[in-house]
Amino acid sequence: MERHILILGCKNYPGFSSSKVISSGMEVYVTELVKYLKSCYRITLITADSAVSQEDNIRVVSLPIFGGRLFQPISLFFFSFLPALKLRKQIDLINTQTPLSGLIAYLLKKWFRIPYVVSVHMYASSSEHTGSRLYSAIYHYIEKIVYSAADKIVCAGYGLRDHIIEQHRVDPNRIVVINPGAGPVEVGEPSPSCRREAHQDDGGLKVLFLGRLIQENGIIDLLEAMKLLAGQPVKLLIAGNGNLERYIRQFIDKHKLQDHIEMLGIVSGEAKDKLLKSVHVLIRTSYHEVFPVAYLEALAYGIPVIATPVGDTAYMAEQTGGIDLVPVNDPGGTASAIAGRMHHHVLEPELIDRCQNYLRDISWENQADKTVALFNEVMSRHESLGETF
Known part of the structure; x- marks a missing residue:
């Protein structure tokens, strides 16, 4: 039975x-x-x-x-x-x-x-x-x-x-x-060199926040970091929902960051995969994480990650080599890490292979x-x- x-x-x-x-x-x-x-x-x-x-x-x-x-x-x-x-x-x-x-x-x-x-x-x-x-x-x-x-x-x-x-x-x-x-990226995805050519005229670095819009995911710290980068060729895309949606919209209006921050709402499935392929960096400055699979999914596409060393993130950074660690609750450090990726935002093929192999294992x-x-x-x-x- x-x-x-x-x-x-x-x-x-x-x-x-x-x-x-x-x-x-x-x-x-x-x-x-x-x-x-x-x-x-x-x-x-x-x-x-x-x-x-x-x-x-x-x-x-x-x-x-x-x-x-x-x-x-x-x-x-x-x-x-x-x-x-x-x-x-x-x-x-x-x-x-x-x-x-x-x-x-x-x-x-x-x-x-x-x-x-x-x-x-x-x-x-x-x-x-x-x-x-x-x-x-x-x-x-x-x-x-x-x-x-x-x-x-x-x-x-x-x-x-x-x-x-x-x-x-x-x-x-x-x-x-x-x-x-998780699952590995399917064979046939764009190579890092193709991605570099596709992004060279897009107007600047595209940074993606993918997650719930709640305090423990560090979204307020990320907004403060974007305020420090105002005037730089950086755009933050925010995908997700949560109780801080209104706060984020008010922050954008108050500091006139409409050209630098865009809210996309919930993105999942094929739309999420398409979005990941269109950006240069994934970022989440969380206070708590457990095992953020989204980081590995981004790395497998050749997209570097900026994240705080919470939960298993530091271990994942050590295993993959593609995660830039920034201190918790440090908008200045986060802004510096984003700026550091403006001219170097494609992972080496060897690192991408490491990430894809790790994804196959899990x-x-x-x-x-x-x-x-x-x-x-x-x-x-x-x-x-x-x-x-």
Whole structure:
């Protein structure tokens, strides 16, 4: 009999398919992972404002959702409880994508002995993410409860794993790292020399910020850096959404940076690939990162990256050689790094090959295989103990 996996905490499926929901890398992660998991399991996703799946092995339970960036996960948590409870006799494993949704899994394990695996994508209890010390303290306590009973904890990066072990005293044997998947650039992409010719008359350096427009991604520091570069042949393209959209527009108007900063909104799929091919540099001056796959995708196109040494970024810089590291919260240092790329913005072919090989190693297929092995291990252990689900 085919095993049944319940996925909780994913706000939208597929990721970025709803204008009402503030999606993030986590929704993309689930969307890509399910493409492979559906061949191994029956899957139910409890999510929000999502279309009914047309695939036999995937069931989508779509719920209402309210609020902004911080309150949408809370809304989804409350609406998800009853549907999850109704499925208790059909589920072999719960995979929760946030510690908050993990509270549901925690209760279902205590009441009905259903095993669960927590996937952790970010430093969720940081004050930069929650917006206040009170919320951080509450979320830290939620994490402690959920991690205490989880059968396994899957971290997206090594820095995040070490943080959880230190903060919550988790047994290292219960926590594993499976990086988000990625894929190499297809053969036939423009060479660095072709890209140089294509950009030589475009009016200056094109710098791309690709991510959520929130404080912890360092977007305000980046705006300050662009203010320092006013008058230089540099243009910043901002792709993404988030709670700082209005602030950014006001900043652009206040400092008359309309010729230097352009907001593109959400860009994904083929449009994202096309955008990456059209710019010279990818930049993100984050306060927190886990394992930013977007950096590797840019490098594989021959596009250098400017980033802060947070999460696994320093490790990625060492492995690839194509990431310029700048201090956190340092607009001046960021401006200098951007200026330094004005006349040298194409990576050498050897570095591009290194990045593409690294991407092959962490392809979605490889990462899905690791996830399936982990899920099967957890379910088999519960079955061998005679626990019924």
